[in-house]
Amino acid sequence: MTQRARNWLLLAxxxxxxxxxxxxxxxxxxxxxxxxxxxxxxxxxxxxxxxxANLPARWAAFKNTMTLAPIxxxxxxxxxxxxxxxxxxxxxxxxxxILLVLVIVPFWTSILIRSYAWIFLxxxxxxxxxxxWVGIEGLRLINTPFAVLVGIIYGYxxxxxxxxxxxxxxxxKRLLEASSDLGAKPxxxxxxxxxxxxxxxxxxxxxxxxxxxxxxxxxxxxxGGGKVFFVGNALVDLFLQSRNWAYGSAVAVTLVVVxxxxxTIYMRxxxxxxANREDVSIM
Amino acid sequence: xxxxxxxxxxxxxxxxxxxxxxxVSKSFGDVLAASDLNLSIGEGEFLxxxxxxxxxxxxxxxxxxxxxVPSEGQVLLDGDVVNDLDAHDxxxxxxxxxxxxxxxxxxxQNIGYGLRQIRPRIPKLQIAERVSRALEVVRLGGFExxxxxxxxxxxxxxxxxxxxxxxxxxLLLLDExxxxxxxxxxxxxxxxxxxxxxxxxxxxxxxxxxQEEALSMSDRICVMRDGRIVQxxxxxxxxxxxxxxxxxxxxxxxxxxxxKLQGSPEGMSTVLLDxxxxxxxxxxxxxxxxxxxxxxxxxxxxxLGHQGDGVEVKVHNRIFLGEHTxxxxxxxxxxxxxxxxxxxxDLTEGAFAVGDTAxxxxxxxxxxxxxxN
Numbered sequence: 001m002t003q004r005a006r007n008w009l010l011l012a013x014x015x016x017x018x019x020x021x022x023x024x025x026x027x028x029x030x031x032x033x034x035x036x037x038x039x040x041x042x043x044x045x046x047x048x049x050x051x052x053a054n055l056p057a058r059w060a061a062f063k064n065t066m067t068l069a070p071i072x073x074x075x076x077x078x079x080x081x082x083x084x085x086x087x088x089x090x091x092x093x094x095x096x097x098i099l100l101v102l103v104i105v106p107f108w109t110s111i112l113i114r115s116y117a118w119i120f121l122x123x124x125x126x127x128x129x130x131x132x133w134v135g136i137e138g139l140r141l142i143n144t145p146f147a148v149l150v151g152i153i154y155g156y157x158x159x160x161x162x163x164x165x166x167x168x169x170x171x172x173k174r175l176l177e178a179s180s181d182l183g184a185k186p187x188x189x190x191x192x193x194x195x196x197x198x199x200x201x202x203x204x205x206x207x208x209x210x211x212x213x214x215x216x217x218x219x220x221x222x223x224g225g226g227k228v229f230f231v232g233n234a235l236v237d238l239f240l241q242s243r244n245w246a247y248g249s250a251v252a253v254t255l256v257v258v259x260x261x262x263x264t265i266y267m268r269x270x271x272x273x274x275a276n277r278e279d280v281s282i283m
Numbered sequence: 284x285x286x287x288x289x290x291x292x293x294x295x296x297x298x299x300x301x302x303x304x305x306x307v308s309k310s311f312g313d314v315l316a317a318s319d320l321n322l323s324i325g326e327g328e329f330l331x332x333x334x335x336x337x338x339x340x341x342x343x344x345x346x347x348x349x350x351x352v353p354s355e356g357q358v359l360l361d362g363d364v365v366n367d368l369d370a371h372d373x374x375x376x377x378x379x380x381x382x383x384x385x386x387x388x389x390x391x392q393n394i395g396y397g398l399r400q401i402r403p404r405i406p407k408l409q410i411a412e413r414v415s416r417a418l419e420v421v422r423l424g425g426f427e428x429x430x431x432x433x434x435x436x437x438x439x440x441x442x443x444x445x446x447x448x449x450x451x452x453x454l455l456l457l458d459e460x461x462x463x464x465x466x467x468x469x470x471x472x473x474x475x476x477x478x479x480x481x482x483x484x485x486x487x488x489x490x491x492x493x494q495e496e497a498l499s500m501s502d503r504i505c506v507m508r509d510g511r512i513v514q515x516x517x518x519x520x521x522x523x524x525x526x527x528x529x530x531x532x533x534x535x536x537x538x539x540x541x542x543k544l545q546g547s548p549e550g551m552s553t554v555l556l557d558x559x560x561x562x563x564x565x566x567x568x569x570x571x572x573x574x575x576x577x578x579x580x581x582x583x584x585x586x587l588g589h590q591g592d593g594v595e596v597k598v599h600n601r602i603f604l605g606e607h608t609x610x611x612x613x614x615x616x617x618x619x620x621x622x623x624x625x626x627x628x629d630l631t632e633g634a635f636a637v638g639d640t641a642x643x644x645x646x647x648x649x650x651x652x653x654x655x656n
Contacts, residue, residue: 052499111286112318164484172381172383173387173499174379174381175383175385177370177377177383178377178379178383178384178385179385179396180350180369180371181349181350181370181371181375181377182370182371182376182397182400182446183371183397183400183401183450184371184396184400185371185400188400189371197386197387223494254446
């Protein structure tokens with residue numbers, strides 16, 4: 001067998017997977033998006049942009065996704081970075097592993113169950129009841145964008161913590177000593193050495209969380225209570241409830257395109273940030 | 284085994300003292316990394332801490348840098364106690380073992396790092412100028428915009444050096460700076476470092492486990508063992524007058540024969556070797572009557588001659604080294620030892636072959652009576 005043939009063989013399983021599970025379905029969705037709703041539900045193939053013209057009807061879902069996904073990503077970053085920093089730099093090496101495991105532990109339980117826990121916590125008999133007790137009345141948390149945001153941050157935090165932890169953990173601690181030795185105060189060492197060198201971790205974490213958030217369905221469904229809709233919820237509704245496959249396809253294609261545009265801009269930005277270094281690798 | 288701390292502090296010439304360790308100890312948990320260090324470092328001096336890994340030399344350096352706080356004692360810079368002064372506030376700079384250059388910065392940004400931390404700010408143009416000058420000093424002129432990973436090990440070493448000296452530190456600390464370089468480059472770097480030190484007049488403190496490096500560059504060497512200073516002296520002093528078997532063994536090569544001191548140790552004394560031979564030697568300091576001692580004779584102080592002229596040995600191995608020939612000889616009761624014969628001796632008295640019988644002799648003044656430790 002030639003080297004070439006062997007290379008193809010190695011690529012074959014992943015290649016076939018991609019073809020069957022990604023390329024073909026995407027193509028089908030793309031074709032559907034130019035079709036029309038069949039009277040009994042499903043799709044009739046056609047060549048019309050009618051579905052795309054109807055997109056503004058689902059504007060709310062896009063708006064929610066496009067605001068809560070970035071806000072959620074940013075909030076997760078702001079919470080995850082200090083945590084990852086503590087774990088990687090400050091924590092006693094003997095405790096490091098245990099603390100890391102504690103970060104993953106929530107993953108051992110289904111997100112469904114954890115979200116239900118939040119429904120209770122944010123619901124009428126949870127935190128609002130407690131606040132009422134101290135005198136703050138009439139606060140509604142559940143079924144608000146805030147509830148969705150809390151759920152998002154909670155659910156995705158580990159995905160943000162890990163890449164940042166890895167980049168901080170492999171950071172040569174002597175670089176920090178060198179910086180201090182050259183007269184930089186601790187916070188300047190952080191700004192000039194630690195932060196720039198952890199950009200790969202930040203970039204990976206943000207990308208991971210952001211992409212997954214764009215397609216999020218469960219958390220808005222449970223904690224948004226049908227009031228805070230994401231594009232994912234719109235898709236479920238269109239495909240399963242109203243059985244308008246053509247319109248659903250158009251929404252899906254739009255989501256993919258928007259995501260691609262954002263990711264491309266983001267990659268450009270990051271690679272410019274890390275232009276003069278060899279160790280920047282985004283994902 | 285109890286080693287007496289070496290307390291004598293001598294400074295070559297009448298230099299101003301820039302740094303001082305006063306009874307400094309450092310423990311990490313139960314481990315005593317440095318114990319009762321006493322040392323004065325003179326302005327413009329090139330001082331080396333020499334010892335095997337784990338002897339506390341790096342801990343000593345790190346306490347001077349401000350990365351470690353002494354558990355006991357005082358660290359002084361320019362006469363002021365600086366125990367509580369953080370590394371970023373000390374006028375001291377370090378060249379790290381693997382250089383620790385910032386990978387996300389260019390060569391110029393790395394070198395200018397120290398100057399950029401100074402407040403009030405130094406104008407950018409002025410920093411750029413000084414960076415260029417520092418690069419010239421380490422013979423890397425024009426490398427400003429290179430990336431760190433584009434540089435070879437030797438070049439990175441020079442960048443690290445430039446990054447430190449640009450700040451005109453009171454002390455330049457070098458932590459095994461040559462460890463990552465190959466042998467040839469190391470030799471070149473040693474000479475360059477010495478030149479640089481003379482040229483800049485900065486006080487250098489080097490940490491090394493390489494005796495050759497310490498001997499060739501230092502004004503004074505501080506030999507360390509198990510967290511303690513064993514002996515401080517110029518390379519010649521340490522080589523000619525080691526105060527213990529440990530120093531004689533670590534600084535240069537020597538042959539040792541165990542024995543017992545006959546009578547009191549005063550100048551030329553007699554030692555009864557374990558094999559029953561009586562030999563004369565120069566007694567070192569700090570020995571007591573009838574102490575168990577050893578005799579140390581450097582290989583080049585031994586003379587290899589024809590039979591009847593010293594102790595009889597058999598030539599075991601012969602290594603021709605050009606200007607010297609190294610003979611490994613064995614004596615029936617003294618065991619194996621090394622004799623270094625100059626080329627001239629080989630030429631005039633004839634070289635010995637493996638298996639030959641020969642006689643080894645030495646001057647009594649070349650035999651040092653030392654503590655066995």
